[in-house]
Amino acid sequence: MTEPAAPPTADDGAPLRARVVRADRGALLVVPDDDLGAAAHRADLPRDGLLPLPDGTRVPPTVGDVVDVERGGRVDAAWRATVLHPRRTAVVRDSAGRTSLEQAVAANVDLVLVVEHLDPDPDLGRVERLLTLAWRSGARPVVVLTKADLVPDPEGMAAEVAAVAIGVDVHVVSVVDGTGLTPVRALLAPGVALVAVGPSGAGKSSLVNALAGRQVMATGGRRADGRGRHTTTHRELVPLADGAVLVDTPGVRGVGLVAAPDALDATFADVAALAARCRFADCAHVTEPGCAVQEALAGGELAERRLASWRKLQREAEHAARRADARLAAEERARWRRVTREYHRQQRSRGSHRG
Numbered sequence: 001m002t003e004p005a006a007p008p009t010a011d012d013g014a015p016l017r018a019r020v021v022r023a024d025r026g027a028l029l030v031v032p033d034d035d036l037g038a039a040a041h042r043a044d045l046p047r048d049g050l051l052p053l054p055d056g057t058r059v060p061p062t063v064g065d066v067v068d069v070e071r072g073g074r075v076d077a078a079w080r081a082t083v084l085h086p087r088r089t090a091v092v093r094d095s096a097g098r099t100s101l102e103q104a105v106a107a108n109v110d111l112v113l114v115v116e117h118l119d120p121d122p123d124l125g126r127v128e129r130l131l132t133l134a135w136r137s138g139a140r141p142v143v144v145l146t147k148a149d150l151v152p153d154p155e156g157m158a159a160e161v162a163a164v165a166i167g168v169d170v171h172v173v174s175v176v177d178g179t180g181l182t183p184v185r186a187l188l189a190p191g192v193a194l195v196a197v198g199p200s201g202a203g204k205s206s207l208v209n210a211l212a213g214r215q216v217m218a219t220g221g222r223r224a225d226g227r228g229r230h231t232t233t234h235r236e237l238v239p240l241a242d243g244a245v246l247v248d249t250p251g252v253r254g255v256g257l258v259a260a261p262d263a264l265d266a267t268f269a270d271v272a273a274l275a276a277r278c279r280f281a282d283c284a285h286v287t288e289p290g291c292a293v294q295e296a297l298a299g300g301e302l303a304e305r306r307l308a309s310w311r312k313l314q315r316e317a318e319h320a321a322r323r324a325d326a327r328l329a330a331e332e333r334a335r336w337r338r339v340t341r342e343y344h345r346q347q348r349s350r351g352s353h354r355g
């Protein structure tokens with residue numbers, strides 16, 4: 001990791017609020033929190049790589065985190081990170097469960113652009129999946145439908161997507177003819193951090209570059225050095241236009257679904273509202289009498305596809321929760337093994353002192 005030699009601001013001894021633009025195990029790259037476009041500087045981490053939240057919980061910092069930095073890092077580094085500020089939002093990895101603090105791949109993201117192409121046809125299930133991820137993060141989701149120049153009726157297609165994206169703005173864009181870019185650009189207020197999620201080839205890089213007015217992401221899956229996109233810079237929090245920043249990390253790119261009940265209720269607000277009207281609280285919405293979901297299906301108010309999509313994501317959420325429970329149980333067992341080992345060690349050394 002390379003970094004300029006000068007400190008972020010004048011040295012008056014007080015801690016500075018900084019934003020993490022890259023997190024590695026031993027050190028962070030940070031910029032002043034009030035100037036996200038500034039040059040990045042190194043700030044050392046404690047040896048365990050963790051920082052305390054105000055409540056004392058120690059977690060690994062991630063891109064987008066706000067930290068306090070102070071003078072006095074290890075060799076060659078003028079700064080060290082001391083405190084982690086609570087995360088407003090967090091994009092978590094799909095392996096995350098209850099230990100989500102450990103699994104954040106991006107923190108304090110304000111806006112999640114759910115990018116989906118109009119050609120080939122948009123995949124509604126994928127949009128629902130990514131919206132669920134976005135809702136879970138706490139950030140605001142926005143759907144951006146790309147390649148409007150390739151289809152005859154982009155607005156008609158957008159209406160179909162809007163029907164499954166409840167409470168979410170849906171934008172239609174083309175980077176080829178410039179359609180729809182202005183309202184998306186208007187989302188980039190100063191200090192806003194965004195991520196772009198969507199399938200490979202959806203046009204995420206093309207869109208972000210068009211918004212930034214320069215090449216901040218490699219397009220067409222091209223990677224100049226054959227290793228990754230970060231060829232000209234190590235930063236994973238990249239300045240865009242108008243003081244906004246893009247969070248672009250392998251973690252965010254590879255992030256799977258992190259279904260969570262609340263997030264699913266947000267994405268499927270229509271289904272959730274129906275389910276709440278079923279006669280039985282534990283209705284499985286299959287053959288139960290008084291099932292509002294089945295009634296809506298029969299009446300054509302609810303599409304089979306949407307119900308199936310909801311069920312699928314719900315199964316995934318349950319599966320993820322079980323995995324997290326299993327991991328917690330394993331961690332607990334490991335902790336007790338350590339405690340027991342330590343106890344025996346102390347007993348032995350006490351015995352040897354006596355003997």
Ligand SMILES: Nc1nc2c(ncn2[C@@H]2O[C@H](COP(=O)(O)OP(=O)(O)OP(=O)(O)O)[C@@H](O)[C@H]2O)c(=O)[nH]1
Pocket residue numbers: 146147148149150173174175176198199200201202203204205206207218219220221222
């Ligand atoms: N016609 C047309 N082509 C587009 C548009 N946006 C992107 N493309 C093309 O679609 C292809 C994929 O675009 P990218 O921006 O690389 O897609 P991506 O989502 O970043 O893909 P990954 O890097 O694989 O995740 C490229 O060949 C782009 O030129 C658009 O608005 N119209």
Ligand SMILES: [Zn+2]
Pocket residue numbers: 275278279283284285286288290291292293294
């Ligand atoms: Zn029901």
